[in-house]
Amino acid sequence: xxxxxxxxxxxxxxxxxxxxxxxxxxxxxxxxxxxxxxxxxxxxxxxxxxxxxxxxxxxxxxxxxxxxxxxxxxxxxxxxxxxxxxxxxxxxxxxxxxxxxxxxxxxxxxxxxxxxxxxxxxxxxxxxxxxxxxxxxxxxxxxxxxxxxxxxxxxxxxxxxxxxxxxxxxxxxxxxxxxxxxxxxxxxxxxxxxxxxxxxxxx
Amino acid sequence: xxxxxxxxxxxxxxxxxxxxxxxxxxxxxxxxxxxxxxxxxxxxxxxxxxxxxxxxxxxxxxxxxxxxxxxxxxxxxxxxxxxxxxxxxxxxxxxxxxxxxxxxxxxxxxxxxxxxxxxxxxxxxxxxxxxxxxxxxxxxxxxxxxxxxx
Numbered sequence: 001x002x003x004x005x006x007x008x009x010x011x012x013x014x015x016x017x018x019x020x021x022x023x024x025x026x027x028x029x030x031x032x033x034x035x036x037x038x039x040x041x042x043x044x045x046x047x048x049x050x051x052x053x054x055x056x057x058x059x060x061x062x063x064x065x066x067x068x069x070x071x072x073x074x075x076x077x078x079x080x081x082x083x084x085x086x087x088x089x090x091x092x093x094x095x096x097x098x099x100x101x102x103x104x105x106x107x108x109x110x111x112x113x114x115x116x117x118x119x120x121x122x123x124x125x126x127x128x129x130x131x132x133x134x135x136x137x138x139x140x141x142x143x144x145x146x147x148x149x150x151x152x153x154x155x156x157x158x159x160x161x162x163x164x165x166x167x168x169x170x171x172x173x174x175x176x177x178x179x180x181x182x183x184x185x186x187x188x189x190x191x192x193x194x195x196x197x198x199x200x201x202x203x
Numbered sequence: 204x205x206x207x208x209x210x211x212x213x214x215x216x217x218x219x220x221x222x223x224x225x226x227x228x229x230x231x232x233x234x235x236x237x238x239x240x241x242x243x244x245x246x247x248x249x250x251x252x253x254x255x256x257x258x259x260x261x262x263x264x265x266x267x268x269x270x271x272x273x274x275x276x277x278x279x280x281x282x283x284x285x286x287x288x289x290x291x292x293x294x295x296x297x298x299x300x301x302x303x304x305x306x307x308x309x310x311x312x313x314x315x316x317x318x319x320x321x322x323x324x325x326x327x328x329x330x331x332x333x334x335x336x337x338x339x340x341x342x343x344x345x346x347x348x349x350x351x352x353x
Contacts, residue, residue, distance in 0.1 A: 092283075094252040095290040101236040101244060 082107035084130040089119040091135065099133060209343035216336050225329050229292030242345060246337045252291045253330060259284045260326070263319060277315060278307035295325040 086108045090096040093114070100110040108130075113119040116134070123129065220226045230245075237244040263280045266273060285300035299322035306314030 092287050092290065093255050094248050094287060097248050097251055098233060098236065098290055101241065101248075105236065105238075 083109055085109045085111065085128050087119060087122060087129045087132040087134075088112045089114070089116065089132065089134040091115060095135075207343065209339065213336070213339050213343050216332075216339060220332060220336065224294050225332060226292045227294040227297075229289060231292070233291065239345075243337075243341075246340070249291055249333055249337070252287060252293075256284055256287050256326075259287065260323065267316065267319065272310075272312050272315065274307045274310055274315075278304055281307065293326075293329055296322060296329060299325055 084107075086103050088096055088099050088103070088110055089112070090099065091114050096112045096114070100112055103110045111122065111129075113122065119132070119134065123132065220230070233245045233248055241247075259280055263277060263284070266277050266280065281300050281303050285297055285304070288296045288300060299318055303315055303318040303322060306312075306318060
C-alpha cells in the first residue's frame with residue numbers, strides 16, 4: 001500500500017493488481033506506456049496463486065509452499081490480511097466468487113464489483129481498500145481504463161506531497177508476466193517487483 | 204478410506220469426474236475453498252458459472268444465426284466463455300472452446316458450428332454429472348475432516 005504522510009495528511013491508495021487470461025503485446029505495451037497498474041497476473045487466478053501473490057505483496061519472504069499449505073494458512077498472512085479490505089473486480093461471477101473465497105480464507109474483508117465503473121466508486125480517496133484485484137478484460141471499462149483515475153489521484157497526491165511533479169507516478173512498476181506462466185516464475189516476478197516498489201513508497 | 208457408503212459413492216463419482224477428463228486441477232482449488240463457513244462453496248460457484256455462461260452461449264447461438272459469421276465477435280464471446288469455464292475447471296468444455304476459437308481465427312464457419320455443437324454437448328454432460336454429484340453430496344452430509352487423499 002502506498003502511504004503518504006505530511007502535516008497529518010494521509011493518502012492511502014491500494015495496490016492495483018490486474019488479472020488477465022492472456023495479454024497481447026499490444027495490450028502490454030499500452031499498459032506499460034500508461035504505467036497504470038502495479039502488477040498483472042494471468043488467469044485463472046488459482047486460490048494458491050492468490051496466496052503466493054499476496055505473500056509477496058506483503059513482503060513476507062517465505063519459501064514457496066505447496067498450494068494446500070498456503071490455503072490452510074500461513075498464520076502470518078492470516079494476521080496481516082485479517083480485516084483488511086480488498087476489492088475484487090471481475091465481470092465473471094464464478095471467477096469473482098473463487099477469488100473472493102481465496103482471499104477470505106486469509107481473513108480479508110472482500111468486496112466484489114462487476115465493473116470498472118462500479119469499482120471506481122469505491123476507490124475514491126480517502127480509500128479504505130488495501131489492495132484491488134481487477135480483471136483486465138471487462139466490457140464497458142476494462143482494467144486499464146479503470147486504473148487510470150486511480151493513478152491520476154495518486155499522481156495528484158504525490159504532487160501535493162512533493163510540491164511539484166512526480167516523475168515516477170506514471171512509470172511505476174509494470175510487471176510483465178509472460179505465458180505460459182509457471183507459478184514459480186510468477187512468484188519470483190512478483191517478489192522482485194514488490195521489492196522495487198517498496199523503495200518508492202514514502203512514509 | 205470412507206466408511207460411510209454414501210461418502211464412498213461420492214468419492215467414486217468425484218474420481219470419475221477427473222478420470223473422464225471432465226474437470227481439472229482448478230476444481231480441486233474450489234474444493235479447497237470449501238469449509239464449514241462455506242459448506243456449499245463448490246456448488247455455489249458452479250451454479251454461478253452455469254448462470255453466467257448460459258448468457259454467453261445464447262449470444263453465440265444468435266451470432267451463429269447471422270450470416271456471414273462475425274468471427275471476431277464469435278471469438279470474443281468464446282474467449283469470455285472459456286475464461287468462465289476455466290474458473291470451475293471444466294476441462295472438456297475448455298478444450299472445445301479452444302478449438303472453436305481456432306476455427307474463428309482461421310475463418311472456418313463449418314468448424315465453428317461443429318465444435319460449438321460438441322461444446323454444448325460437453326457442457327450439458329458436465330452439468331448433469333455435477334448436478335448428480337452435488338445432490339449426493341448434500342445427502343451424504345458434511346465431511347468430518349478435510350478430505351485430501353493421503
